[in-house]
Amino acid sequence: MHVVTWNVATAAPPTNLNELLLLNNECENMDMYVIGLQEMKSGIINYISELAFEDPWSKLLMDVLAPLGYIKVTSIRMQGLLLLVFARRLHVPFISDIYTNYTRTGLYGYWGNKGGVSISFRIYGYAICFLNCHLPAHLTNNDQRLIDFDKILEMQNFENDNIPNILDNDLIVWFGDLNFRIEEFGLCFIHESIQKGLYSILWHKDQLNIIKKSDSLLQQFQEGPLLFKPTFKFDINSEEYDSSEKRRKPAWTDRILWRLNQKLQNTSKNFKEPERFFSLELKCYQSHMQYKVSDHKPVTGTFELELKSLMLTPLVTLIPEGRWITPYDLVVSYNRSPDFKSSSWDWIGLHKVVIRHLKDCVTYAWVKDNLVSSEKGLYQVYINASGFPEEGGEFLLSYYSSNLKAIVGLSEPFQVRADSVLDFLGDTSPQQLSLTGRFT
Numbered sequence: 001m002h003v004v005t006w007n008v009a010t011a012a013p014p015t016n017l018n019e020l021l022l023l024n025n026e027c028e029n030m031d032m033y034v035i036g037l038q039e040m041k042s043g044i045i046n047y048i049s050e051l052a053f054e055d056p057w058s059k060l061l062m063d064v065l066a067p068l069g070y071i072k073v074t075s076i077r078m079q080g081l082l083l084l085v086f087a088r089r090l091h092v093p094f095i096s097d098i099y100t101n102y103t104r105t106g107l108y109g110y111w112g113n114k115g116g117v118s119i120s121f122r123i124y125g126y127a128i129c130f131l132n133c134h135l136p137a138h139l140t141n142n143d144q145r146l147i148d149f150d151k152i153l154e155m156q157n158f159e160n161d162n163i164p165n166i167l168d169n170d171l172i173v174w175f176g177d178l179n180f181r182i183e184e185f186g187l188c189f190i191h192e193s194i195q196k197g198l199y200s201i202l203w204h205k206d207q208l209n210i211i212k213k214s215d216s217l218l219q220q221f222q223e224g225p226l227l228f229k230p231t232f233k234f235d236i237n238s239e240e241y242d243s244s245e246k247r248r249k250p251a252w253t254d255r256i257l258w259r260l261n262q263k264l265q266n267t268s269k270n271f272k273e274p275e276r277f278f279s280l281e282l283k284c285y286q287s288h289m290q291y292k293v294s295d296h297k298p299v300t301g302t303f304e305l306e307l308k309s310l311m312l313t314p315l316v317t318l319i320p321e322g323r324w325i326t327p328y329d330l331v332v333s334y335n336r337s338p339d340f341k342s343s344s345w346d347w348i349g350l351h352k353v354v355i356r357h358l359k360d361c362v363t364y365a366w367v368k369d370n371l372v373s374s375e376k377g378l379y380q381v382y383i384n385a386s387g388f389p390e391e392g393g394e395f396l397l398s399y400y401s402s403n404l405k406a407i408v409g410l411s412e413p414f415q416v417r418a419d420s421v422l423d424f425l426g427d428t429s430p431q432q433l434s435l436t437g438r439f440t
Contacts, residue, residue: 001305002030005132005254006291006298007038007177009236010080013060013293020288020298021064028302033070033086035061036117036132038177039294042079057082062356072357073406076100076117081176083117083132089355089410093314096404097122097162103155105136105148116152116176120169121406125310126278129169131156133176139249142207145179146215170264170278174221175256177296180208182230182251190249191241194229202230206252221257224285224301231287231297239289256285256301277308315340316399316409329385332365332397334409335377344368345402348381353394353413358406361398363387392418 002022022028037057054062055077061084062072070086073095077083081102087095098121106114116133133152135145156166163169182190183205193201203209203226212218230250233242242248264278284302291298315337332348346368349361365383372380395416399409 001032001034001303002028003130003173003175003256003301003303004033004035004298005038005175005177005256005300006036007134007232007254007294007296008057009039009294009296010041011236011293012041013057014291017060017064019290020300022300022302023064023068030302031088031091033061033065033084034130034173035082035084035086036130036176037080037082038132038134039080040077040082042113055082058084061086066354066356071355073121074098074100074119074358076102076119078102078104078115078117079113081115081117081132081134083119083130085119085121085130091123092358092407093316093410094124094309094311095121096315096401096406096408097127098405101156103152105151114148116156118156118166120163120166124307126171126276126307127163127169128171129156129166129173131166131172131174131176133174133178135177135179137179139181139183142180142211146211167259168261170261171280172221172259173256174258175299175301177232177253178208178255179253180206180211180251180255181253182206182249183210185249187247187249190230194241194250199226199229208252208255221259222282223255223257224282226252227285228287228299229289229297231299233295234292234297236295237292239292242295254287254296254299256299258282258303275308276310277306279306280304281306313337314409315401318397318399318409318411330383331372332381332383334379334381334399336379336399336409340401340408341403342367343402347400348383349398349400350383350388350416351396351398352389353396355396358398358400362389362395367399388416390418392416 004020018024021033040057058075065086069089071089071092073085073087075082075084100119102115102117104115114134114136116131118129118131120129135148153166157164166172182202185205190202230252232251232253233248234240235243241250258280260280264276281304282301283304287297287299289297316334318334347364347366349364351361363383365381367381370382372382393416394413396413397411398407401408
């Protein structure tokens, strides 16, 4: 799991994000990307245009990651704050109960230039929450940062009876421009310490590290060692610290922390419940100095998450059989888990094999409205061919659960053939061709 935090200072995205996403390292094979941005451009013109079109950062990230097999699970935007989660296709049917939330703290809670946005979901049965924050700036606002953080935690309640409070999640990853500064030391001493690589001297005066010694809640959050230069404040388009008249002192404002629920430390002894095992290890914590579009440098944390799955199979399993041919109407057959509760708002989507986000489908059918038959646990749904791509190609099917706010079943890729192949099929009736599924 690769977590990114970056205050982009209203800049447009750079053309190449390969180093930031570790795409140049063939040894790295990420299952999930979590990307949190702060200070995105959020003027009224940008806001209106992005109602109709994707914002440039989301578009670039989907352009880069979708062809590599990553699907945007969800995202949330609050003015300049953006949070996105991407997962490999094989994990998507095991991600459910997806919720997003936001808390404004700017202008006494009326403005969203500061605050937090979060994404919460279950993956293989475990509850995970990602919290992207932008806290108040300046050295003297330390108390206000803590007040705002407490408010964000208090207000981040989800419509989920099993997780009434954000701290009830099995894992919380908290990151963003937290704006904690280095106390006492002067500008020249900080610069000299950085030049000599004496970061440990500066750690002791880092406000977050100081507070954690006495704050019982913050003590529950872990962080890797700060073995990289302070990530703020730089001259834009350079690797030099602030040379303006303000000459702001460098600081580690951009941070990534995490908190494991203490209950996970004890293996369940109740034979009625499956055994739970969930651990997280930080593999790398670093900044990326080569990105110069902002006065902040991005920070990434790469984690290895090990768990014992509480879900062995998807709730709905779709398996293509036979041939699909345009432009003829088709029938989808599928089975579902006995404990899965369907809804009138569930739908089955046909996607191109490169999926940008969960609802990126070519066409779809409502499961209840288009039901053809239901016999011995086998359901058949009719899909109108009017939405089929005439050129055919490689596609896959998904089952979207409205209750779980997630895709709970994905088929393997299969070919949709253009109608020119009818000559090859001879007398086979196109209406007899179907997609069938079985639950295993």
